[in-house]
Amino acid sequence: MTQEDKSNQDALFQEAFKQVPPREQPSEALTARMRAQAESDWHSAQRARASRRWLAMAASFAGLCLAALFTLNSESPTQSDQLAQATSSFITKGTGIELETPKGWVLLEAEAGLQSGDVIRTQKGGEAFLRTKAGGHLAIAAHSNLTLTSATQVALTHGQVYYDSYARPEATLTITTPYGAVTDIGTQFQLSVNESAATLAVREGEVQINHESGTTTLKSEERIQFDSDATSAKAHISSHDHDWEWVTQHQRADALNGKDLAFAAEWYARETGQALAYASSEARTRAEGISLHGEFSSLTPHQAIEVAMTGSGLSLARRSGTLSLALD
Amino acid sequence: MDSVEARTDKALVNRLMANDQTAFDTFFNEYFSKLYRFAKKRLHHESDVEDVVQVTLANAFRSLHQFRGDAALFSWLCQICKHEISHVVKKNVARETHLVSDAEEDIGIEVAELASPHAPEAIQSQGDLVEAIQNVLDALPANYADVLEWKYIYGESVEEIAARLSSTTLAAQSMLARARTQFKKTARDSQQTELAAYF
Numbered sequence: 001m002t003q004e005d006k007s008n009q010d011a012l013f014q015e016a017f018k019q020v021p022p023r024e025q026p027s028e029a030l031t032a033r034m035r036a037q038a039e040s041d042w043h044s045a046q047r048a049r050a051s052r053r054w055l056a057m058a059a060s061f062a063g064l065c066l067a068a069l070f071t072l073n074s075e076s077p078t079q080s081d082q083l084a085q086a087t088s089s090f091i092t093k094g095t096g097i098e099l100e101t102p103k104g105w106v107l108l109e110a111e112a113g114l115q116s117g118d119v120i121r122t123q124k125g126g127e128a129f130l131r132t133k134a135g136g137h138l139a140i141a142a143h144s145n146l147t148l149t150s151a152t153q154v155a156l157t158h159g160q161v162y163y164d165s166y167a168r169p170e171a172t173l174t175i176t177t178p179y180g181a182v183t184d185i186g187t188q189f190q191l192s193v194n195e196s197a198a199t200l201a202v203r204e205g206e207v208q209i210n211h212e213s214g215t216t217t218l219k220s221e222e223r224i225q226f227d228s229d230a231t232s233a234k235a236h237i238s239s240h241d242h243d244w245e246w247v248t249q250h251q252r253a254d255a256l257n258g259k260d261l262a263f264a265a266e267w268y269a270r271e272t273g274q275a276l277a278y279a280s281s282e283a284r285t286r287a288e289g290i291s292l293h294g295e296f297s298s299l300t301p302h303q304a305i306e307v308a309m310t311g312s313g314l315s316l317a318r319r320s321g322t323l324s325l326a327l328d
Numbered sequence: 329m330d331s332v333e334a335r336t337d338k339a340l341v342n343r344l345m346a347n348d349q350t351a352f353d354t355f356f357n358e359y360f361s362k363l364y365r366f367a368k369k370r371l372h373h374e375s376d377v378e379d380v381v382q383v384t385l386a387n388a389f390r391s392l393h394q395f396r397g398d399a400a401l402f403s404w405l406c407q408i409c410k411h412e413i414s415h416v417v418k419k420n421v422a423r424e425t426h427l428v429s430d431a432e433e434d435i436g437i438e439v440a441e442l443a444s445p446h447a448p449e450a451i452q453s454q455g456d457l458v459e460a461i462q463n464v465l466d467a468l469p470a471n472y473a474d475v476l477e478w479k480y481i482y483g484e485s486v487e488e489i490a491a492r493l494s495s496t497t498l499a500a501q502s503m504l505a506r507a508r509t510q511f512k513k514t515a516r517d518s519q520q521t522e523l524a525a526y527f
Contacts, residue, residue: 009508016526017480020458023465023473026364030378035356038385045389046347 096126239273
C-alpha cells in the first residue's frame with residue numbers, strides 16, 4: 001500500500017467515525033462484581049466437569065457401583081492437581097482449622113495452602129487467618145464454615161468472618177451467604193451468619209449487599225441485618241466498638257520489628273478502628289525517631305503498642321475513637 | 329471466520345477447560361464489555377442486563393466442551409446471550425413491562441448480522457451508520473477495536489497510541505493498519521456492503 005493509499009484510508013475512517021461516540025463501558029464496580037461471579041461460575045463448571053469425567057471413567061472400568069466408590073477415593077488428588085493451577089489463599093495462622101476431604105475432615109496447620117473449591121471450618125475454640133492472593137486478610141472466628149469459591153469469592157454458611165482489603169482495589173472480596181451476597185469496596189467489615197439471618201457491620205470503607213430485595217450500600221460504622229426476605233434498617237456501630245475486639249485480640253504485630261513508633265501507632269489505630277492524632281509536632285518527631293527492635297510477632301496490638309510506648313517519653317490517650325500521642 | 333481466528337478461539341476455550349487462570353482473565357477482559365453492550369442494546373433495565381450477562385457467562389462456562397470453533401467465540405457467546413435475552417423479554421412481556429424496543433424479532437438477529445443488523449439499504453441515517461460501526465468494532469478483537477477507537481473517536485495521535493500500548497510508533501502504526509484491514513474485512517464478511525463501500 002502506498003503512502004497515498006494509507007492517507008486515503010485514514011481520511012475515510014476519519015470521515016466514517018466522526019459521528020461515532022465511544023462505546024459504552026460497564027462501570028468498574030460492575031465489572032469487578034461480574035468478574036468475581038464469572039470466576040466462581042467458571043470454577044463451579046470446571047469442578048462439575050471433572051466430577052463427570054471421573055464418574056464416566058470409573059463407570060467404564062468397574063460398573064456403576066464401583067464407579068461411585070472410585071470417584072470418592074480418587075477425586076481429591078485429581079481435583080487438587082487441577083485446582084493447583086487456580087488461585088489460592090493461605091492460612092497465615094490459626095488453630096482448629098479443618099479441611100473437608102472425601103475421607104472426612106482433616107486438620108490443617110498454619111501456612112497450609114488452600115485452593116478454590118476447598119471447604120473449611122473452624123472448631124469450637126478455633127480460629128483462622130487467611131491471606132488472599134490479592135493481599136486481603138480474612139479472619140474466621142470459631143465454629144464457622146465456609147467455601148473458598150474462588151480467589152475473589154467465599155461462601156459463608158455459618159459463623160463469623162472479618163475482612164480487611166487493606167484498601168487494595170484488586171483485593172475486592174465477595175462473600176455469599178444463604179441470605180444474600182456482600183462485596184467490599186476497599187474496606188474492613190465483619191459478617192456473621194446463623195440459622196436465621198446474616199449481620200453485616202462495616203468498620204471502614206463501603207460494602208455492597210446484593211439481596212433479593214435489591215442492592216444496599218453500607219458505609220463506615222453502619223450495621224444491618226438481613227435474611228432471605230428483607231433487610232433491617234441501618235444501625236450505627238462505632239469503628240472502635242467492642243464487637244470488633246475479637247479480631248483485634250487475634251491480630252499479631254508481625255510487621256513492627258524495624259519500624260518506627262509512628263508507624264506502630266498508625267498501625268495500632270487502624271487495627272483498633274481509631275483515628276490517630278499528635279498533640280504536637282514535637283510528639284510526631286519523637287515518634288518518628290524511635291526505632292522498634294525485638295520480637296513483636298507473638299504480641300496482640302494492645303500488647304505491642306504497650307511495649308513500643310515503654311520508655312519512649314510519649315504517652316497515649318484514648319478519647320472517643322481518637323488516639324492522642326503526646327510528649328510526657 | 330478465518331482459520332487463525334478459529335484456532336485462537338478454540339485454544340482459548342481449551343485453556344479455559346484446563347483451568348488456566350490467565351485464560352479466564354483473557355476471556356473476561358475480551359468479552360465481558362462486548363456482551364454487556366450486546367445485552368444493553370436490547371434490554372431497557374440495567375438489572376436485566378446484568379442478570380442476562382451473568383447467566384450467559386455461567387451457561388457458556390458449563391458448555392465450553394460444546395464449542396467447536398466453527399463460529400467465532402463471540403458469535404457463540406451472543407447466541408447464548410440472545411437466548412437469555414429472549415427469555416427475559418418473554419418474562420417481561422408477560423408482566424407487561426420492560427418491553428424491548430422493537431419486538432422479539434430484533435432478538436433473533438443472527439450473530440453474523442451483529443455487524444450488519446440491517447440490509448445495506450436500511451442504513452439510511454447517520455444513526456444506523458454509527459450503530460453499524462459500533463457493532464463491527466465489537467466484532468473485532470479488543471486490541472483492534474481499541475486502537476481504532478483511540479485513533480478515530482478520541483482523535484489520538486499514533487504517538488499517543490504507541491504510548492498507551494507501550495510500543496514504538498512503528499508498531500502502533502502497523503497495528504492500526506491491521507485493525508483497519510480487519511475492520512473492513514469484518515464489515516464485508518457480514519455483508520454490510522454499504523458500510524464496506526464507505527471505505
